[in-house]
Amino acid sequence: MKVPVAAVALLLFPLFAYAQARKEAATPKMNAIEPALTREDVRKVSSALDRYTQDRVMGDLWKRPDLSRRDRSIVTLAALIARSQTGEMPYYLSVALDNGVKPGEISEIITHLAFYSGWPNAMSAVAVTKNVFRRRGVRSDQLPPAAAELLPLNEAAETQRAARVQQDFGTVAPGVVQYTADVLFRDLWLRPVLAPRDRSLVTVSALIAAGQVAQIPYHLNRAMDNGLTKAQASELLTHLAFYAGWPNVFSALPMAKGVFEGRPR
Amino acid sequence: MKVPVAAVALLLFPLFAYAQARKEAATPKMNAIEPALTREDVRKVSSALDRYTQDRVMGDLWKRPDLSRRDRSIVTLAALIARSQTGEMPYYLSVALDNGVKPGEISEIITHLAFYSGWPNAMSAVAVTKNVFRRRGVRSDQLPPAAAELLPLNEAAETQRAARVQQDFGTVAPGVVQYTADVLFRDLWLRPVLAPRDRSLVTVSALIAAGQVAQIPYHLNRAMDNGLTKAQASELLTHLAFYAGWPNVFSALPMAKGVFEGRPR
Amino acid sequence: MKVPVAAVALLLFPLFAYAQARKEAATPKMNAIEPALTREDVRKVSSALDRYTQDRVMGDLWKRPDLSRRDRSIVTLAALIARSQTGEMPYYLSVALDNGVKPGEISEIITHLAFYSGWPNAMSAVAVTKNVFRRRGVRSDQLPPAAAELLPLNEAAETQRAARVQQDFGTVAPGVVQYTADVLFRDLWLRPVLAPRDRSLVTVSALIAAGQVAQIPYHLNRAMDNGLTKAQASELLTHLAFYAGWPNVFSALPMAKGVFEGRPR
Secondary structure (H helix, E strand, C coil): CCCCHHHHHHHHCHHHHHHHHHHCCCCCCCCCCCCCCCHHHHHHHCHHHHHHHHHHHHCCHHHCCCCCHHHHHHHHHHHHHHCCCCCCHHHHHHHHHHCCCCHHHHHHHHHHHHHHCCHHHHHHHHHHHHHHHHHCCCCHHHCCCCCCCCCCCCHHHHHHHHHHHHHHHCCCCHHHHHHHHHHHHCCHHHCCCCCHHHHHHHHHHHHHHCCCHHHHHHHHHHHHHCCCCHHHHHHHHHHHHHHHCHHHHHHHHHHHHHHHHHCCC | CCCCHHHHHHHHCHHHHHHHHHHCCCCCCCCCCCCCCCHHHHHHHCHHHHHHHHHHHHCCHHHCCCCCHHHHHHHHHHHHHHCCCCCCHHHHHHHHHHCCCCHHHHHHHHHHHHHHCCHHHHHHHHHHHHHHHHHCCCCHHHCCCCCCCCCCCCHHHHHHHHHHHHHHHCCCCHHHHHHHHHHHHCCHHHCCCCCHHHHHHHHHHHHHHCCCHHHHHHHHHHHHHCCCCHHHHHHHHHHHHHHHCHHHHHHHHHHHHHHHHHCCC | CCCCHHHHHHHHCHHHHHHHHHHCCCCCCCCCCCCCCCHHHHHHHCHHHHHHHHHHHHCCHHHCCCCCHHHHHHHHHHHHHHCCCCCCHHHHHHHHHHCCCCHHHHHHHHHHHHHHCCHHHHHHHHHHHHHHHHHCCCCHHHCCCCCCCCCCCCHHHHHHHHHHHHHHHCCCCHHHHHHHHHHHHCCHHHCCCCCHHHHHHHHHHHHHHCCCHHHHHHHHHHHHHCCCCHHHHHHHHHHHHHHHCHHHHHHHHHHHHHHHHHCCC
């Protein structure tokens, strides 16, 4: 993986780098999005929080192996959107672009989470992202079209899934059951610009970040069917401990354990 | 139900209608509240999200039978308040007024959710609603008084409820138990401007939207005792899939199933 | 406990007092932070909500015995930070300072909740708190240093805790397990400016407010080991009914009951 030197510096010391960038004249080639808070702001309230941010989060967590910086950016964005935390979004959208997440992928992540976190969450993300895209010079031809040729469907697996949901809840909420098949699994999940493995990464991250424990087993299994490795899933949990809080991760751990143990080796 | 033509147009194509309205001079007779985001804003980030919004949400979900547009407006507001999502609130408050939710009912919904979602959620809703009320010309005499003659209490049912809670938690949190009886069930729920069936609609929507699964069975049963039909409850779940995300609804489905199956036909 | 008369007046009728204060010229000696909403704002939407706020919350809840006003301030701040509800934060930060919560304790509460609610929650709180600290004249020498001599560790208890977590989840998420020991229990919890009992108060409040039911038993037991009494825990639940909503508290009640019954008398 080739990464420009500037991007690496940005990644390793993002808050510092941005604070520096702010002092310089506007640099059109970079168009960096500043974090909502400078290190100085954080230190005015808590020097310890600044230290943990530098030493543990930026200086350690983001450098851990088994989950790439691109994937960590996707996990972080999914957690922020799932919890409607817009304050940090501009900065982490910018970090995501620097780490190789394509604008079209960000577009699809937001659309995906309209369904998995709720329409208002997606709209909040749109309000922030449109400004980031403008400042970063993202052009409309870099974004996916409204309708596109879909990826091929695993018809057998989808038929089986739909039959189980129909049996469980077909008479409880036929509308939910129908939209789940027609709009989610026969449309959204098959849109080509965000790979199924990445859609799963987004979905599982959003579930853990929002504390939706009961839905983790199905989607973590699906994620691993889609290519997410156990080592990556394990690091996803570690990453979210910082970005969605320890309790959400500790509530997810028994689910992850069950999924890991239930799969053939 | 007679609905003015303008209101229908507004309902069917709300984002479009508002975008159009914005171009025109301020129209005092309408005082429309614009959505936080225009369709153009959404398309700058995701054409697919715009397409799903138009085709699936505005063009399909809101037109489904079994739950009126008025009820869908109440469900949507409850979800937004329960999750403190203020960005979309002005627009959906305006839509609610257009769909026949009375200003006094909105006032009571916010007060009700102070208790069921938390005081800060209600205060965030107040901050938005006071501006919408002003712009829509809502007068103070359209709003309920602080104290009013209460609806009659079902003394037998309340005594039974209170006894059960006292037995379960009377020594754990006597304060909670006492406020629940005195302030919630012998006061708030009996305020006359919002019907008990609508209070239940608000409560159940807030519970599902906030992922408070354990409290669904009691309140969904209460809602059906208060007149919510199974078909309406089913559509409430369908509506919230879009406005609070699929996972919250899938976690609620087993609870709804249990309630539906446990009731006499 | 000696409390200045002005502070008591402020506590008993905070919204009123602040609304009054606003009318007067800026009073540098007070530097009061106004609530986001005046009583008049609330009444423009709901006179009933204003009445409940005055009669039940300010006039009753905050005066109840068994949990001090200082502790109620900590519980309220923890709930607001756990749910990223920044609108009410300036006011309740100011109330906390008036009720004797030290600036250094607020600094540590925010840092503590970076781990227990998530980094973005802490950053939102920093954005608000830095302004409140400035307006209240908090000096940097009143805040804890980034690193400090730690409180002594109960090595036996921590070894036991770590062994259990290692056994349960050591192969599921080794990163989580290691950070939990190294950063949380051998560092964060031992920072001296916020007492372990108060860290527990913050943690349990955040868990209940965020609906993280499964993590309550461990942390409520730990809180009581750290000196939180049953009467205080009971009032914490009562206080959070208003500030985090009834459903979160009702979901926590069975957990609290189990903890209370499981402890030696």
